[in-house]
Amino acid sequence: MLITLEGLDGSGKTTVWEALHDVYPDATFTREPTDSWYGEAVGRSMGDPDADPLAELFLYTADHANHLSETVRPALADGGLVIADRYSDSRFAYQGATLARSDAGIERPLEYVRGIHAAFSRPPDATIYLDLDPKTAAERAGRTDKFERDGYLAAVRDNYERLIDADPGRFHRVDATRAPEDVVARVEDIVAGLVDR
Ligand SMILES: Nc1ncnc2c1ncn2[C@@H]1O[C@H](COP(=O)(O)OP(=O)(O)OP(=O)(O)O)[C@@H](O)[C@H]1O
Numbered sequence: 443m444l445i446t447l448e449g450l451d452g453s454g455k456t457t458v459w460e461a462l463h464d465v466y467p468d469a470t471f472t473r474e475p476t477d478s479w480y481g482e483a484v485g486r487s488m489g490d491p492d493a494d495p496l497a498e499l500f501l502y503t504a505d506h507a508n509h510l511s512e513t514v515r516p517a518l519a520d521g522g523l524v525i526a527d528r529y530s531d532s533r534f535a536y537q538g539a540t541l542a543r544s545d546a547g548i549e550r551p552l553e554y555v556r557g558i559h560a561a562f563s564r565p566p567d568a569t570i571y572l573d574l575d576p577k578t579a580a581e582r583a584g585r586t587d588k589f590e591r592d593g594y595l596a597a598v599r600d601n602y603e604r605l606i607d608a609d610p611g612r613f614h615r616v617d618a619t620r621a622p623e624d625v626v627a628r629v630e631d632i633v634a635g636l637v638d639r
């Protein structure tokens with residue numbers, strides 16, 4: 443089973459992902475961007491305020507392709523539980539928002555990014571969405587990179603809402619304004635329910 447954690451920067455994904463390690467010691471814990479050289483290339487692009495938005499999309503997508511073949515598909519083929527801190531929905535939401543603000547000329551960017559993935563990706567079985575307002579998200583994240591601005595994060599959040607509307611059965615919304623221990627407890631309940639199904 444593939445479970446993904448999604449949400450704005452600073453929504454608490456990594457906090458939850460780390461807490462789940464203790465509960466599911468045999469699971470495969472993974473994340474995007476990965477620590478492969480593809481992920482390093484993504485990191486370079488993220489650090490460049492003038493990075494070409496389409497090139498950046500394809501760097502993230504290359505990292506995803508490698509993540510699938512090297513980590514996700516093998517673990518799933520072994521019957522394992524995979525828990526990913528960010529996955530394809532991050533691309534749909536973030537690069538959908540980036541392309542919408544760019545002069546790349548892509549109509550319906552969120553659908554475009556989804557379409558690129560359709561031929562090769564493996565959708566999550568369930569996605570836990572840590573729901574947080576953009577202002578708090580940017581504050582928690584420290585506004586350190588070009589993605590962590592509340593105006594941009596508002597557009598990303600709108601895209602997440604569109605993704606949830608399109609596939610409500612897959613998403614489990616968690617109120618990320620709650621205290622960390624409450625958020626972790628809620629996520630652990632959801633994951634337990636999914637794994638026991
Ligand atoms: N529920 C919470 N309430 C208040 N602060 C929190 C909560 N969860 C996490 N934090 C704090 O917010 C910051 C970001 O948390 P975390 O790294 O888990 O978020 P993230 O979603 O993984 O962020 P990013 O996407 O930027 O990596 C950390 O300082 C963390 O301690």
Ligand SMILES: Cc1cn([C@H]2C[C@H](O)[C@@H](COP(=O)(O)O)O2)c(=O)[nH]c1=O
Nearest residue numbers: 451474475502528529532533536537589
């Ligand atoms: C996978 C992925 C990530 N991003 C953005 C979101 C964050 O601002 C950074 C890095 O993620 P982290 O959780 O803070 O380590 O990258 C993105 O725009 N598109 C993606 O596909």
